[in-house]
Amino acid sequence: xxxxxxxHPAWALIGIIAIAVLLWLVFAIWPPGLxxxxxxxxxxxxxxxxxxxxxxxxxxxxxxxxxxxxxMRNVNLAHGSLYLFGGYIGYAVSTWTGSWILSFIAAxxxxxxxxxxxxxxxFRRMEGQDLRQTMVTIGLSIVFADLMLxxxxxxxxxxxxxxxxxxxxxLPLLTAVKSSGEPVYLQYPLxxxxxxxxxxxxxxxxxxxxxxxxxxxxxxxxVDDRDILAATxxxxxxxxxxxxxxxxxxxxxxxxxxxTFQSLSPGEDTRxxxxxxxxxxxxxxxxxxxxxxxxxxxxxxxxxxSVYIPTYAIVVTFLIMVLVLAVRPQGLLARR
Amino acid sequence: MSLLQSTQLRxxxxxxxxxxxxxxxxxxxxxxxAWLVALILVIMPVIANGFFLIEIFGxxxxxxxxxxxxxFLAGYGGMVSLMQLTIAGFAGYMxxxxxxxxxxxxxxxxxxxxxxPMALALATLFGTLGGALAVRTEGIYTIMITLAIGAAFYYFxxxxxxxxxxxxxxxxxxxxxxxxxxxxxxxxxxxxxxxVAATCYFAVxxxxxxxxxxxxxxxxxxxxxMAALGFNTNAHRIAAYAFAAFIAALxxxxxxxxxxxxxxxxxxxxxxxxxxxxAVVGGITRPVGPFIGAFIFVLLRTFxxxxxxxxxxxxxxxxxxxxxxxxxxxxxxxDGVIGxxxxxxxxxxxATTRSGGGRHG
Numbered sequence: 001x002x003x004x005x006x007x008h009p010a011w012a013l014i015g016i017i018a019i020a021v022l023l024w025l026v027f028a029i030w031p032p033g034l035x036x037x038x039x040x041x042x043x044x045x046x047x048x049x050x051x052x053x054x055x056x057x058x059x060x061x062x063x064x065x066x067x068x069x070x071x072m073r074n075v076n077l078a079h080g081s082l083y084l085f086g087g088y089i090g091y092a093v094s095t096w097t098g099s100w101i102l103s104f105i106a107a108x109x110x111x112x113x114x115x116x117x118x119x120x121x122x123f124r125r126m127e128g129q130d131l132r133q134t135m136v137t138i139g140l141s142i143v144f145a146d147l148m149l150x151x152x153x154x155x156x157x158x159x160x161x162x163x164x165x166x167x168x169x170x171l172p173l174l175t176a177v178k179s180s181g182e183p184v185y186l187q188y189p190l191x192x193x194x195x196x197x198x199x200x201x202x203x204x205x206x207x208x209x210x211x212x213x214x215x216x217x218x219x220x221x222x223v224d225d226r227d228i229l230a231a232t233x234x235x236x237x238x239x240x241x242x243x244x245x246x247x248x249x250x251x252x253x254x255x256x257x258x259x260t261f262q263s264l265s266p267g268e269d270t271r272x273x274x275x276x277x278x279x280x281x282x283x284x285x286x287x288x289x290x291x292x293x294x295x296x297x298x299x300x301x302x303x304x305x306s307v308y309i310p311t312y313a314i315v316v317t318f319l320i321m322v323l324v325l326a327v328r329p330q331g332l333l334a335r336r
Numbered sequence: 337m338s339l340l341q342s343t344q345l346r347x348x349x350x351x352x353x354x355x356x357x358x359x360x361x362x363x364x365x366x367x368x369x370a371w372l373v374a375l376i377l378v379i380m381p382v383i384a385n386g387f388f389l390i391e392i393f394g395x396x397x398x399x400x401x402x403x404x405x406x407x408f409l410a411g412y413g414g415m416v417s418l419m420q421l422t423i424a425g426f427a428g429y430m431x432x433x434x435x436x437x438x439x440x441x442x443x444x445x446x447x448x449x450x451x452x453p454m455a456l457a458l459a460t461l462f463g464t465l466g467g468a469l470a471v472r473t474e475g476i477y478t479i480m481i482t483l484a485i486g487a488a489f490y491y492f493x494x495x496x497x498x499x500x501x502x503x504x505x506x507x508x509x510x511x512x513x514x515x516x517x518x519x520x521x522x523x524x525x526x527x528x529x530x531x532v533a534a535t536c537y538f539a540v541x542x543x544x545x546x547x548x549x550x551x552x553x554x555x556x557x558x559x560x561x562m563a564a565l566g567f568n569t570n571a572h573r574i575a576a577y578a579f580a581a582f583i584a585a586l587x588x589x590x591x592x593x594x595x596x597x598x599x600x601x602x603x604x605x606x607x608x609x610x611x612x613x614x615a616v617v618g619g620i621t622r623p624v625g626p627f628i629g630a631f632i633f634v635l636l637r638t639f640x641x642x643x644x645x646x647x648x649x650x651x652x653x654x655x656x657x658x659x660x661x662x663x664x665x666x667x668x669x670x671d672g673v674i675g676x677x678x679x680x681x682x683x684x685x686x687a688t689t690r691s692g693g694g695r696h697g
Contacts, residue, residue, distance in 0.1 A: 073476065075476050075479060075480060077479075077483070130476045131416060131476065132666060134416075134476060134479055135612075135616060135662075135666045136663065136666055136667070138609055138612065138613075138662075139613075139659050139660075139662040139663035139666060140659075140663070141609075142606075142609070142613075142655055142656075142658065142659030142662065143656060143659035143660060143663065145655070146653060146655040146656040146659060147656065150652075150653065150656070270487065270605045270606075273483075273487075273605075274483075274484060274487040274488070274491075274605070277480050277483060277484045277487075278484050278488075280480070281477075281480060281481065281484065285477070310495070311495050311496050311497060311498065312492075312495070312496070313495065314488055314491040314492045314495055315488075315492060317488065318484075318485075318488040318492075321481075321484060321488075322469060325469055325472050325473070325481070326469075326472070329472040329473050330473070
């Protein structure tokens with residue numbers, strides 16, 4: 001951090017000012033002039049919270065994508081299908097058993113098993129052929145999309161939020177002060193906050209697993225140089241299968257999360273594939289912290305964009321990608 | 337190597353050498369099968385009725401043109417771009433926006449001879465800018481970036497009502513009508529499409545053997561060495577994107593004339609991927625591949641439903657069939673149908689030479 005400030009004092013200053021402005025916007029009571037210019041603070045705060053929690057969801061999808069890409073150089077364009085598949089499993093399990101938690105476990109295991117099958121039966125046969133693997137994932141995404149359409153139809157499904165998470169909670173953030181002097185606090189859906197906290201926990205757990213354990217060390221070494229790692233006697237195929245299962249399982253969990261906050265329908269697979277592509281391009285391919293940063297940036301841009309410039313919201317997301325590619329083509333937090 | 341040879345040949349002034357160079361430049365003209373296919377395509381309106389002419393052959397040629405632009409990038413440039421359909425769709429939208437259509441509040445009402453070049457120029461610019469973005473990273477990343485561009489354009493057309501008229505799109509787009517001919521009438525439109533497709537085909541064929549195309553293939557095979565030889569590799573790649581974007585834009589203009597409407601569904605991610613499927617199934621090493629792929633794709637799309645129902649299956653599973661067929665091709669052939677054909681012919685030839693004299697090896 002200090003190194004960054006030393007090297008780019010101007011950028012660091014701009015960044016600090018931006019963070020300060022954002023913090024002021026979040027915590028201060030807005031003067032009437034500002035409310036007249038850009039609308040009410042409640043709308044802004046809701047957009048920020050929606051953006052950050054959506055970022056949590058994007059992180060869950062994109063971290064699996066980036067992990068698989070980083071280690072195996074496999075651009076898994078069927079990742080969106082894995083997401084949707086997880087969502088459908090979660091929906092089926094939660095309607096069947098009525099348990100929300102169980103639906104996460106089932107989605108993780110189910111999609112991770114699918115990932116294992118894919119890695120063993122398909123990708124292992126074409127190792128090192130990046131383009132062919134990508135083509136295969138495209139074919140798989142078409143097949144999966146049609147199979148899921150066959151089984152679940154074109155309806156919208158929503159995973160039932162458990163009773164103890166329904167309803168808003170009051171956050172200690174002022175949105176306005178009534179004319180009587182009574183403060184108004186922000187109300188926000190509890191379930192989104194819980195899911196966000198869970199995705200942060202998963203992110204930290206992944207970071208710890210990658211940086212503090214032996215298997216994490218092997219994975220990191222594999223990201224850097226797969227061939228040398230294999231030459232040192234590590235059973236690289238086993239590592240590949242594990243990482244693919246983990247990445248796919250995370251996509252499955254994300255599917256249940258997405259099914260809870262939003263809804264599941266055909267076409268969501270493409271939406272989340274696009275989201276993970278952009279997140280990974282912005283954050284840096286193969287980097288978990290990059291995926292986290294990219295996810296928050298894209299989530300915020302999408303939500304703030306859809307509130308303040310509704311017909312051009314997607315352009316904002318896209319412009320961020322263009323800007324990153326123009327300034328730092330390898331992504332914000334990539335090492336190479 | 338071949339660059340050297342061709343310059344040497346050009347230096348020889350004799351007529352025989354010129355003839356040999358001509359044959360080398362256009363080997364199709366020596367192939368009787370190519371002449372036969374060309375003849376069949378030219379007299380097609382006599383053989384096929386309106387439905388087959390436009391729905392099958394016209395659509396095949398249009399999709400073939402768009403896939404040809406991908407084939408050029410992927411086959412000669414090594415860049416698999418998933419945004420070729422997006423460029424085509426952009427050109428189509430521009431034709432609808434600048435020209436005349438049923439949505440008078442959006443369309444500017446320019447005549448076709450002004451709107452079409454404008455659309456082609458803007459779409460080429462769009463493709464070039466997208467390409468300039470995509471070449472900033474390498475190899476496999478190209479797919480991701482171009483897919484992101486394509487998907488972003490799709491969502492943008494869905495959201496934007498001022499220019500793209502949201503998810504309803506632009507309907508009843510006017511088609512050219514001059515010299516007393518309605519160029520959208522079946523037979524006239526078929527010949528327009530055939531003419532454009534043939535021009536694009538020969539243009540790609542020519543460029544692939546021109547110094548630029550050879551340099552591009554060099555950049556594909558070994559960018560470092562080409563850079564060391566003094567070639568500007570990124571400039572070559574961006575120029576390839578520009579050329580491919582122009583071809584895709586031509587296909588897009590024909591497509592909007594064909595359907596007379598354009599909507600976000602025409603530029604959806606699925607449609608972008610269909611173009612890749614067409615190119616890969618046909619084969620991405622030769623310009624004829626995309627047209628073969630498009631023919632198979634259109635036949636499947638049109639008749640798979642009837643066929644599936646006939647076998648007692650659900651007719652809606654057409655995309656499953658496409659996906660499985662694509663997977664099979666990617667698994668078993670490195671170069672689509674052309675690759676299978678070559679393999680088959682080579683094995684046939686090997687068998688005959690072995691039986692004849694066993695000189696194979």
